[in-house]
Amino acid sequence: MNMTCRALLGATVSLTLAGAAMAETTITVATVNNGDMIRMQSLMDGFYAKHPDIKVDWVTLEENVLRQKVTTDIATKGGQFDVMTIGTYEAPIWGKQGWLVNLNDLPAEYDVDDLLPAIRGGLTVDGNLIAAPFYGESSMVMYRTDLMEKAGLTMPEAPSWAFIKEAAEKMTDKSAEVYGICLRGKAGWGENMAFLTAMSNSFGAKWFDMDWKPQFDQQPWKDTLNFYLDLMTNYGPPGASNNGFNENLALFQQGKCGMWIDATVAASFVTNAKESTVADKVGFALAPDNGLGKRGNWLWAWNLAIPAGTQKEDAAKAFVAWATSKEYLAEVAAKEGWANVPPGTRSSLYANPEYQKVPFAKMTLESINAADPTHPTVDEVPYVGVQFVAIPEFQGLGTMVGQLFSAALAGSSTADAALAQAQAITTQEMTRAGYIK
Amino acid sequence: MARKTTPAKTAVVTIAAWTIGFLIFFPILWIIILSFKTEGDAIKSPLQVLTSGWTLHSYAEVQTRSNYALHFWNSVILSLGSTVLALVIAIPAAWAMAFVPGKRTKDLLMWMLSTKMMPAVGVLVPMYLLFRDFGLLDSRIGLVVVLTLINLPIVIWMLYTYFKEIPGEILEAARMDGAGLKSEILYVLTPMAVPGIASTLLLNIILAWNEAFWTLQLTTKNAAPLTQFIASYSSPEGLFYAKLSAASTMAIAPILILGWFSQKQLVRGLTFGAVK
Numbered sequence A: 001m002n003m004t005c006r007a008l009l010g011a012t013v014s015l016t017l018a019g020a021a022m023a024e025t026t027i028t029v030a031t032v033n034n035g036d037m038i039r040m041q042s043l044m045d046g047f048y049a050k051h052p053d054i055k056v057d058w059v060t061l062e063e064n065v066l067r068q069k070v071t072t073d074i075a076t077k078g079g080q081f082d083v084m085t086i087g088t089y090e091a092p093i094w095g096k097q098g099w100l101v102n103l104n105d106l107p108a109e110y111d112v113d114d115l116l117p118a119i120r121g122g123l124t125v126d127g128n129l130i131a132a133p134f135y136g137e138s139s140m141v142m143y144r145t146d147l148m149e150k151a152g153l154t155m156p157e158a159p160s161w162a163f164i165k166e167a168a169e170k171m172t173d174k175s176a177e178v179y180g181i182c183l184r185g186k187a188g189w190g191e192n193m194a195f196l197t198a199m200s201n202s203f204g205a206k207w208f209d210m211d212w213k214p215q216f217d218q219q220p221w222k223d224t225l226n227f228y229l230d231l232m233t234n235y236g237p238p239g240a241s242n243n244g245f246n247e248n249l250a251l252f253q254q255g256k257c258g259m260w261i262d263a264t265v266a267a268s269f270v271t272n273a274k275e276s277t278v279a280d281k282v283g284f285a286l287a288p289d290n291g292l293g294k295r296g297n298w299l300w301a302w303n304l305a306i307p308a309g310t311q312k313e314d315a316a317k318a319f320v321a322w323a324t325s326k327e328y329l330a331e332v333a334a335k336e337g338w339a340n341v342p343p344g345t346r347s348s349l350y351a352n353p354e355y356q357k358v359p360f361a362k363m364t365l366e367s368i369n370a371a372d373p374t375h376p377t378v379d380e381v382p383y384v385g386v387q388f389v390a391i392p393e394f395q396g397l398g399t400m401v402g403q404l405f406s407a408a409l410a411g412s413s414t415a416d417a418a419l420a421q422a423q424a425i426t427t428q429e430m431t432r433a434g435y436i437k
Numbered sequence B: 001m002a003r004k005t006t007p008a009k010t011a012v013v014t015i016a017a018w019t020i021g022f023l024i025f026f027p028i029l030w031i032i033i034l035s036f037k038t039e040g041d042a043i044k045s046p047l048q049v050l051t052s053g054w055t056l057h058s059y060a061e062v063q064t065r066s067n068y069a070l071h072f073w074n075s076v077i078l079s080l081g082s083t084v085l086a087l088v089i090a091i092p093a094a095w096a097m098a099f100v101p102g103k104r105t106k107d108l109l110m111w112m113l114s115t116k117m118m119p120a121v122g123v124l125v126p127m128y129l130l131f132r133d134f135g136l137l138d139s140r141i142g143l144v145v146v147l148t149l150i151n152l153p154i155v156i157w158m159l160y161t162y163f164k165e166i167p168g169e170i171l172e173a174a175r176m177d178g179a180g181l182k183s184e185i186l187y188v189l190t191p192m193a194v195p196g197i198a199s200t201l202l203l204n205i206i207l208a209w210n211e212a213f214w215t216l217q218l219t220t221k222n223a224a225p226l227t228q229f230i231a232s233y234s235s236p237e238g239l240f241y242a243k244l245s246a247a248s249t250m251a252i253a254p255i256l257i258l259g260w261f262s263q264k265q266l267v268r269g270l271t272f273g274a275v276k
Helices: A003-021 A035-041 A045-050 A063-075 A090-097 A117-122 A145-150 A161-171 A192-202 A219-235 A245-253 A266-270 A313-323 A326-336 A347-351 A361-369 A394-410 A415-432 B007-035 B046-051 B057-065 B068-099 B105-117 B120-133 B140-165 B168-176 B181-192 B194-210 B226-231 B241-261 B263-270
Strands: A025-032 A054-061 A083-087 A132-144 A179-182 A257-263 A282-286 A299-305
Touching: A025 A063, A025 A313, A035 A054, A035 A132, A035 A326, A045 A054, A045 A313, A045 A326, A054 A063, A054 A313, A054 B226, A063 A083, A063 A090, A063 B120, A083 A090, A083 A313, A090 A299, A117 A132, A117 A299, A117 A361, A132 A145, A132 A161, A132 A266, A132 A313, A132 A361, A145 A161, A145 A282, A161 A179, A161 A219, A161 A257, A179 A219, A179 A245, A192 A219, A192 A394, A219 A394, A219 A415, A245 A257, A245 A266, A257 A266, A266 A282, A282 A361, A299 A313, A313 A326, A326 A347, A347 A361, A394 A415, B007 B046, B007 B241, B057 B241, B068 B105, B068 B140, B068 B181, B068 B194, B068 B226, B068 B241, B105 B140, B120 B140, B140 B194, B168 B181, B181 B194, B194 B241, B226 B241, B241 B263
Parallel strands: A025 A054, A025 A083, A179 A257
Antiparallel strands: A083 A299, A132 A257, A132 A282, A132 A299
């Protein structure tokens, strides 16, 4: 073999090896289409600079479509995704099934102890972190400061349900299409039942006792539903049984709601002067309580998880670590401003003096800290989850019960009839599923 | 004898027809209007929506966020591919049922149609497992086969109805002239059934274009058609009407234009054989 041939062969081998070393790994990330996730897709330069050998392909979908799709894929081990965006409802269920990769070995600079305890608790199964939180939210009271002043009231930082009722009554002016309170009424486990389950916690109610027996026939649930129906019938907007987050957001932004109790993420929408006519007249308070030690706020987080069995675990972990890191939060702040940083995941964010200037930062943190998914109710319960019960049957059950309560709000049923039916349906389903022996 | 029509009667019928037509088209018109509004304006009352300013902002945002061309191309391939494949299978099948029916032909036709009554989600998991094992997840070939199978009963039914209208004697004459089975179907039957085949083809393209269960469940990125493009623009938290309307307008525009230009053919085909 002459020198030229050897040189060519050597060069070819070197190039092949170099090519193999530099081979690009493409990971597919399934994500929900909320603003924070969309923003991340435009801020990928930081990740690519750090990991030039990893390419990220996005599959962005609406929440319900995404949920159905990733559930089918992970349950059948379809292997279509390397990273999935999942909620705090799925995380413990999938974690227990062994469907998710443990994230215990994230690098030290990730600083896992910086994650907010309430959020981290919801993502830990048997001591293992099974998903990393991308953003977290709770619920709180958003109210019109001008209408509150006009009513001669001052909103406490931690109001009671009795105060909310009094304020709703005084703020309501139906002739001017101003309604004292706007709450979710649209049926669904993530719609009206997210609100009503969280509200029921503050009334001392619970979905199940320690023997998984449904509790809709107990007084606390009657108190919850009657209070809610009374509030909405007298001081709520017309057609409230069709209202979810977006409908109430539109009403509040148009100045038609005195108070709105909903996700903390709404704070950035109602204070955005480009979309809201009341942007400079909004105040925030903790979700109400009844003096029983639990507030009526929920806890939710969108998290990044890696399905067990992915062939690209290392690349997927590198992405998850970057997307949920302090470094990413700083990058968003630098490029888009502190108000656009994904909230509710890290203690260090709330310790940052710059972030503390964001008007809703303090209340968001306090609301998240006020929720405890492992001890959601006044009495002890056998389940995890504040506004849901983390069992696979809950999606169906929650929606069925939500339809009954929505019908009661629409006036086509009564509170007692709705509760009796809820008790019957839930007992039947839980017996069929083997929870009740 | 032709019925007498007065100008007043004609005017009433015309106005009624236009009103019904407008009511049917109104949701699409409203989507198009909303697509030219800001998110803030899109949620206002109808009168405020109409009087507010117009903008292309939603279209720009949708273009930036999504790869429309890829989704569009996938929709074209899936709808055309499944339609052609369905016709290749359905024409001989409909020929057999129309011209050489057996004792159980009617039962067979009813059984085929009954498969359309099963909710798709009932076979989601077995289908997903089959696709996984054959490596067909997120592939155009797999989806073409699925869409073909979904629409095959309707295609066979429609073609069967058209073929039944054609006198069997003509085919008999062709056979006497020495035409084989292939020639009989290709050169005698098919040209005579062109309006019926054309309308079946158009209807199948529309059905495949709009199919939004399997195309969402079995694709991720490479084979994802316009249904997935639309599915990424609604949101339970946050305003989305304008962006969703822009995405919807972009998704329905091609099929709307196709339907517009071929409406004569479509109506002729659909009413073919309705009056004897």
